Each structure stands twice: as C-alpha cells, then as structure tokens.
Amino acid sequence: MDSNSTAEPATLKVIPADLPVNATLHLWLKAVEPGTAGSVSLHSDGGKFGEVHAVNAEENSFRIYHVFGGGHLELRYDTAVTSVSVAYWFTPADVLETGITVLHTNPVNAAPDLPASYHFRPPFGWMNDPNGFGRFGGRPHLFYQHYSHGRMWNNMHWGHAVSSDYLRWRHLPVFLFPSEDLSARPDKRGGAFSGSAIPLPSGPGIRVFFTDKVSGRQPEQEIQMSAVSADLFTAGEATVILPHRPQDEGLTLDFRDPYVFKGPDGRWKMLLGSQSDEGGVILLYETEDPQAAGGWTYVGKLLIETRHRTTAIECPCLLPLDGETTDPAARWALIYGLMNSTDERTGRRNLTMVEVGWFDGRSFSREFSRELDFITDNYAFQAFVDGAIPVGIGWLGNWADTGPAVDFPSAMTLPRTLKLEDGQLLTPPIGAAESLRSHILDRTRLAKGEVVTFLNGAVEILFDLNEPGLAFDLTLEHPHVALGLVQDETGLWLRYGSPDRASPRYIVEGAQVQRLRIFLDYGSIEVFADGGRIAGTKRVDGFEPVSSARLSASPDAIRHATIWALRL
Template sequence: MNEPTKQPAATRTAFLDSGTLLHVWLKAVVPGRAARLDLSLDGRAVASAETDNIEEFAFRVLDTTAGGMAVLTWEPQTTSLSVVYAFRPDTVMADGIMLLTHNETNAPPSPSPLYHFVPPFGWMNDPNGFGRFAGKPHLFYQHYPHSKRWNNMHWGHAVSDDFLRWRHLPVFLFPSEDISQRPDGRGGAYSGSAIAAGDGAIRVFFTDKMENREPEEQNQWTAVSADAIAAAPADLIVPRRPEGLNLTRDFRDPYVFKGPDGRWKMLLASRDREGGVVLLYETADPAGAKGWHFLGILHRENRFGMKAAECPCLVPLGHTGHSETRWALIVGLLTSRCAETGRRNLTTATVGRFDGRNFTPEFEQELDFGTDAYAFQAFSDGDVVVGIAWLANWAEISRQIDYQSAATLPRQLVLRGGSLCTPPVHSVTSLRSGMLDTQALQDGGRMDLGDGAVEILLELAAPGSAFKIDFEHPDLEFGVEQNADGLAILYQASADRTSPRYLARGARAKSLRIFLDRGSIEVFADDGRWTGTKRLRTFAAVRAGRISEGIENLTAAAAWQLRL
C-alpha cells in the first residue's frame, strides 16, 4: 500500500519587533496527533503552540522576545490554523494588530465595505461597550473568530480617533474554558457595556451564558482591563434573576450608566409570560464593581408578537443633573413583526423622564424604519450622545449560511421638535473625497457612482414632495421613494418570498442624505428625523443612480465619492 503523499509544510513570514506577542488559534486535524505551530526568529526556534483538540480551535499566546524575521511553520496534515495576528502591547493602540493568517471560513468580505466597520475576520453582531476611554472611541462587539456564522461568543475590539477609521485590537473577552472546547453555540461572553475605570482602565459588564446551566443559564459579570487591551479575570456580580417576577431564562445585555443621582445604574433585558421587560439595578459602589441590587421593572413591551426585550440602553438628551432633562430608552424587540409592513425585529425609542428609579414615558417612535440598525448602543460623549448598531438583524440570518456583517455609521441622538433625531456623526463629512457630477441626475439621466461608496444629498421643493431614485446594482433592484404613504427604502430581500415594506409611514421629508456602500444603504431624512438602514444581500458595488419619478420636485442635488 502506498503511503499518502506528504504535503509540504506551510509557512508565514513577517518581521516582528521585540516585545511582539502572537495570538494563535489552532486545531488538530487527525485524532491522536497534536496540532503544532512553530515560531522561529532569524533562523532560531523560539516558541511553539500545540493542541490535541480536533473539534474547536484552541487559543495560544507566543512571545517573540527579541524580535527579528519571524517564520511560522505548520504541517497541514495535522494542523489547521484559524487566525494568527501579532501586536506589541505598548503600540497596539496606535498601530492595531497585524493579521498574519486566516482561512477561507473566517475571511473578511471580499470585496469589503469601503467605509463601514467590519471585523478583521469571523462573525460579528451586537456592539458592546461603545464609549470613549482615555480620549478615544472604543467599540467592542459580539464576535466568533473562526467562521462567518454565529457561534460561541467572544468580544472583538477596535479603537478610533473619529468614530469612522478603526484600528483592530486583540480579542478582548473569551468564552469559558469548557465552552471553548467545541463549536456548539452553547454560550460565551454575551453582550454588555463598559465604563471608564480611571487611569485609562476600562471596566466591562457582560452576560456569561452556558446553555442548560442550573440554576441560571445567563448571569452578569464584570472585568477590568488596566491597559484597555486584555481583561483581567471576571467577577460575578448578578448571579440570578430577581425572584417573584416569573421571568424566563432570558436575562442578559447589562447596560451600565450614571444616573441623575450620581449612582451607577444597570439595565438588563428579560421577559416574563406577558412580554419583554427591562429590569433596573443600582449600586452605591463608585467603581460599579460590587453591591448591585434590583430596583424594579423599568419598562414593559409586549406588542408585535415579540419574544424578549434585548440590548436596552438609556441615555440623557441633555445634562443629567437637570430636572427637565429627557432620556431616551432604546430597546430591541426580538422576533417582533409589524403586521402592516412585515418588518421584523423592530427597535423602539421611548423618550421620557428618569429620576434614577422610575422612567415616565412621554412619546415613542421607531428608531429605524429599515430595521437593520439592531442592538443599538449609545453613550454620552461630552455634550452629545453617540450611538452605533449592528447593520443587520436576525430576520435574514441563518446558522446554516455564511453572513458577512458590518456596523452602521455612528449616529447622534438629538431631541428636536418633539422627535428623536438620529443624524450621522459630524465627522462623516471627512469621508468626502471628491464631488460627483450630478447634472445627469438632475436631468433625469444616469449618474455613475464610481466604486459605489457614495453620499447623495437631495433637496425637494416642499416637505413630502414625491420622488423616486433607483439604483443600478448587478445583483438586485432597490431604491428610495417618497409618496403619500411616506418614505421608503425599496428592496426585495429574496426572489422567492415577499419582501417587507421598509416604510416610515407618514414621513414628509424635504432633504435626504443617502449613504451607499458595498452591502448597505442608509437614509437620513431631514437631519435624521427619519432614518432607515438596510443591509443588501451582496457586497457588489452600486453602479449608478437615476431619478425615475418626481424630477420636477428636485431642487438641488450633490454627491460625493467617499473614502476612509
């Protein structure tokens, strides 16, 4: 019998400075034969990583010590690599990680979105811990490194100077050792939030989930990172659900913020037998590290056939110490469905007063009529409130298909004229790299959109003026329309089923900013009075736009190519 042909060793080469660390995930291919990755520097063997696990990739850390020309070597017959990246802890905040290798199953989208945030590899969903720490915006997010499908949860991490241009940082939180043994989706480090902990440190709050764990599948933990790169071991702070409320096992998504009384508050998402509930906790501990106790149910939502409240956040729309300050409570309604339009997984924003214990609603509106701005998380950034969301929702996602996702453009939350407006952050204008010729668009002709990364500004003759703009795309038909029903993103989710109507009923917009990127459209009407976000089902570029109806109602148009 002939022996199987031995494959040549695989290698990756890079020059690494002294003090560089490598994060490695590897898995055994053959039962009983260990996976192994060897690291040499300038021809000298210095370190190796091994695992016997054939089910899931094991995490290892290698230290280059002196630095030099590094060569990574492994045998494909016995070793599968998921991800290897390198970084220096003292410079990673400025430089980001250097990705050395990934595989086909966790590769980033190709072509990628051109100016929206995407993970460097693997799966991403909810934003977590969105905030400014040591002067810089940080974004943590739900992450599975090893494929483009949801699985056991980690926290990814990135840092920015302007909310738009992000540097990828090392993976921040990991599932427990038991959950990390196999890719069975049993749990991990679920969604949460973060607060400043002094001297550049960050304290994070998250839900630890382990399916079928007794007495609680989900409970709440906190961890501190002194360097904002790696988290110290976590502490359990809310071990179980409050008694006497008949809550289901849904008990997650801690959002921690400073209340008007100066104490730390925590929102938790849950549900009972009637619908979704938002729970309120409090601590007198200035660090937020301990002493959390339950105050009561802050908010209840049981419409639209929803399953549970998710990802709640509560932000002041003004100075927190002022008695007249309004607060915005934002909640994702898991499995909700609008009977009128067929849209799924709605997000509501309720504006009212919050005294530290009770929330008194004054009005409510939908946060995004396109619904693909889910798991929205916001924070007070000085005098403004900034939020970001997952540019998707669970309506079009399956664990059986790969799904490339992104984050929305960051948005402000502004109370104006009795409405909560969500315009994009001011820094988006820095993306404008050059104007496009809009004369064809204003004449009713075809306007070329270059590489598809575009901002289009339309001014209409009067509020509610009818118009329609169609976009030319190689894989689908979509556009934006305003008529007597309101403002809509026209989009067919798939050819074999009826698509929802992505409609802001009753909207009467006069000006629109339309942002197109590979894989998405975002519409901001009347400076965010109506906002709609839709994830497109492919990452092909939009080729052109044309005003097909209402050209007589168009009074001005401008368009810019966008670049990071």
C-alpha cells in the same frame, strides 16, 4: 532548511512575519485528526526557537507566544496534521496606537476585500452586537460580539477596536473569551454575550459588564459578570455580579445585556433585558458601590413592552439627550431591541424602539415613543454621551436574515448622534461622516433625471425637494435585488425585492420629507431624511455594489442634487 530541521513535508505551510522587539503573537490552531496533536513552530535565522501545540480536533485552541527579539521569522506547520485559523501580532507598549497585524486567516473567516468600503467590519470572523461603546483613555472604543473562526455565529467572544473619529478604526486583540468548556467545541452553546463598559472611577482603565451564557445550564442559562482592564486592551479575570434573575417576577430564562450608566442620583444603574408573562421587560438595578464592582440590588421593572410581540427585550440603553444627568428637566432616550418581534401590518421583524421621556433614577416617564429605524437593520443599538454629544452605533443586520447556520459577513452602521429638535428625536450620522467624501461625482445629471454611474459601491447621495412631500423615485441599479427609495402619496418607502424571498414593507406612512441623505456601501444602504428625523438602514444581500442611480420626479421638484464618492 535550518540546522534544527529534519526533512520538511510536502504539506508544510510557512507564514512569514517581520516583528519588532517585544512582540506578542496570538494564534488559534487545532489538530486535523483526533489523537494526533497539531503544532506550529517558530523559526528565525538562527533556527527553531519555539513551538505551540493543540490536541483538540473540534475547535481551535488559543495560544500566546512572546517574541522578545525582533526581526524576520516564520511560523511553520504541517497542514496534514495542523489547521491554523488566525494568527496576528502586536506590541503591547503601543498597541492602542498601532493595532494588531494579521498574519493569517482562512477562507472561511477572512474579511471581504472591499475597496473604498467605509463601514466598520471585523478583521476576521463573525460580528454582531456592539458592546462597551464609549470613550476611554481619550479615544472611542468599540467592543463587539465576535466569533473568530468562521463567518457564522458561534460561541461568543468580544472583539475590540479603537478610533480617533468613530470612522477609522484600529483592530485590537480579542478582548473576552468563552469559558474553557465552551471553547472546546463549536457547539453554539453560549459565551461572552453583550454588555457595556464604564471608565474606572478610581483611575485609568475600564470595567466591562457582560452576560455569560451557557445553554442548558441550571438554574440560570444567563448570568451577569464583570472584568477590569487597566491597560484598555486586556481583560482581567471576570467575576459574577448577578448570579440569578430577580425572584417572583414571572421572567423567562432570558436575562441579558447589562448596560451600566451613572444615574441622576449619582449611583451606578444597570439595565437588563428579559421577558415576562406581561410582555418584554427592562429590569433596573443599582449599586451604592462607587466602583460598580458589586452590591447590585434589584429596583424593579423599568419598562413593560406590550405593543409588539417579542420573545425578549435585548440590548437596552438609557442616556440623557438635552442636559446634564442631574438635571430633572433633561429628557432621556431609552432604546431597546425586540427580539423576534413582528409588525403585522408591514411584515418587518426585530424592531428597535426608542422612548423619550424623563428618568429620575428609579422610574421612567414616557413623553413619546417611536421606532429608531424604519427599515430595521440597525439592531442592538448602543449609545453614550461623549462630552455633551450623545453618540450611538448599531449592528447593520437583522436576525430575520441570518442565524447560527448562515454565512453572513456583517458590518456596523454609520455612527449617529442623537438630539432633540422641535420636539422630535433626530438621529443623523456623526458630523465626521463628511470627512469620508473623496470627490464629487455629479451635481447636474441626477437632478435632470439622467443615469449616473458609480466606480464602486461607496457613495453619498444628497438631494433637496422644492417642497416637503413631493413625489420621487430613486432607482438604484443592483445586480441581484430591486433597490430604490420612493416618496409618494403613501409615504416614504424602500423598494427592496429579492427573487428568493418575499420582502417586508419598509415604509414611514404619511411621511412628507424634503431633504434626503443616502449612504451606499458594499452590502448596505442607510437613509437619513430631514436631518435624521427619519432614519432607515438595510443590509443588501451580497457584496456586489450598486452601479448607478436615476432620480425620477415631476418637473421642478428637485431643487438640487449631489453625489459624492466616499472612502476612508
């Protein structure tokens, strides 16, 4: 007890921390009971030197405290009157290199403890769509839809992380916040929804674009906003750039997910997803402002989707695949999610489509179209061209399996490259994925049809067939679901069965693949066939690992097979 303290209550909670000089603390706290303010006091060896308060008992209030002197300190609060959701610190001068240090979370928002897991997960709370995926200041940055105070969807923030290789990420401070009104109650009414980011054309920094949503707001529930970050980790004040939907286009209230990119004519372009009486639509805007800060004008409907029933197109993105932006011969990939869509033949929900064709700055001409992911749990996929290489990442989840009232700790997919080869779109994992390989677990037993056991759930399985289309059955032992990958006369399909609900049919009909690359992690499987010509992603219920694998095939069908243990 220091000289400034009175008798400490039995319900005192102490969070210790050792801080360098000039550190910044971010805390979220709330009052336990209405009418009695909550507080967290800061103590050093010299006694109490600071305090933050919150009177709201419905939702956690965000507080910032700058600690200029380094050394050991304690955050103290009385759990009878105060609840603390999250506390972390960082040093602004080098946060991009060192990230944040999390001091405290609660059981309801703590990240799962998954040794050797290699998929990106938030440091706390809920996560869904990737946002603002790009390279800024020489590093890949990933923003994402985020709610800090539980593993359930709620009023949206933007989380943030930075990397050097797209695989090993440093968590950064929360970047965007809901409006003050939305931050007062966990009522799921809206927040800072999905969007994108571009480098500032006039110097270092980024400009982000996002949808501001408030359910029930009149006349528009969803409007488009923009903010600038000069230091790459804090956002300036956001301004409205599109206050309403285009008129007389028969659109629903859906108007979301701005994706901004440079067009062939040198102008900044923006895609937005919506729905009309014709079907799902992608809207195209452009501006002559070289800073992309304003002057956005509506060009028209870039795409109308009528093949699959959807309540709205979400998360559209458009990028060149095989040439410079200004090359008229370059093919482009137009990628988008179909919210609440259903494939009637298979029962799969929320499909993600990719159109490959030509974009002249104002219209898109389709060469061919296909699904991005046949198992469908690669949603809200966002991509950009990094140097000359298109790179993308998706949310490893599907709204068919979750919702605002479902506890759903989630992850991002492995990052993938996009490339055209022999007239087909390939989406293999990035080359750096090979750096995840720790050591070889097996090079003989799987090929012989024997059971190979795993130490944990993080493995990569590779095998080649002697001919395309040969039948096999890869059985993966899991404690809660029937899991496996099969090729037979019907095609390539995922076996996925859960006792509590019927599963869709995850199949590429008529597929005849020869080379398989399968990534297993806690709670997920990702399949890449024939160099990414076919890709499939499935979130597996729970976090119990796959414990073993067995490959059944006819004699001499398997050319060779290897299993790697993986880790970050």
